Amino acid sequence: MNFFLTKENNYKNPFSLRCLKFDNFYFYHDEEWTIHNNSVYKGVSNNYCRLIFNGEKVIIQHNEQRDFPLWYDNRSCSNFSKLKEYLPADAILEYDGKWHVSYNTPLFDESNKLSKSKALELIKSVLVDNVQRFANSNKLPLLAPDSDGLDTLLTRSVFDWLGIEYKLFNLQNRHTGLQTFLGEDYYGFIQIQDFDTPTCLLSGFYGDEYLLRSPSQTQMLIDDDLVKLFDNTNDSYMKPFFNQIYREKCKTIKKTSKEKVKKIVYNDIQVWHSHRTYVFTPFKDTRLLKLLDCEQELMISQQIYGSISKELIAMFNANLLDKLSTQKNSTEPYWFGP
Secondary structure, three states: OOEEEEOOOOOOOOOOOEEEEEOOEEEEEOOOOEEEOOEEEEEEOOEEEEEEEEOOEEEEEEOOOOOOOOEEOOOEEEOOOOOOEEOOOOEEEEEEOOEEEEEOOOOOOOOOOEOHHHHHHHHHHHHHHHHHHHHHHOOOOEEEEOOOOHHHHHHHHHHHHHOOOOEEEOOOOOOOHHHHHHHOOOHHHHHOOOOOOOEEEEOOOOHHHHOOOOHHHHHHHOOOOHHHHHHOOOOOOOHHHHHHHHHHHHOOOOOOOHHHHHHHHHOOOOOOOEOOEEEEOOOOOHHHHHHHHEOHHHHHHHHHHOHHHHHHHHHHHHHHHHHOOOOOOOOOOHHHOO
């Protein structure tokens, strides 16, 4: 779902993308776009992009919470090439002789504290809804990495509970030049691969951020010192990962407003479709931002032990708990890095 749209006829095209011409626009794109008259489309139910061309007018459509970056300058726009202006995830970009930016500002309503039972009910309903909507329109082969990670197993468990078939595979260090380039800024591209034929990868992307397991965001929300809480924990799923990646970071993080944390989560972009590789995750959903209203004790339990996620797996397919690693990221492929 990568593109570079421009009126310039001298674009260097460093990744050998295909090119279509619509009136005065050159549309460089990766594989698997569907072309219909004056429009192009690529994506899945909760992560897509459509461009509609009408003379000097270009409309860029996408899911309400855009799941890819967007840059533009006077003559061009792209979701992989960094141009003069960068747009936040709630920005909408259109062209009519010049670029126009409008905003679909997300509403972050304050609500009452969520109990554990209400949190579980919310997550279950959102995950089931997203997987069902995806499955109803999907025509791609489904592959899930044979991973022992908490978020990937939770994704699989929902598919199992709904009786939707998929196959397991072992991830390979196989990437296009564009995926390698994007992996420098978006680590999600390191955790996918290039497939020979159009394939959808079932993933756990955004699970940490939307299910209360991002240490930096947790530290912004709670009164306690997360470093001390982990130090007082003998062992847990998250502790080695926290000590390796987040321990020093969290020492300097101060409590901040819930509104700011919601905006951070909302604007987090990790990965999007590339060439023949499509990515589906059930976690990136603004409805789950209500979890930031959970009691702090529940946030801490989920952060340290992944308690909520484990209960959900037990609810959907308890057999998958036997596959769960005792430590987050302990068996990741060597090329993932720290």
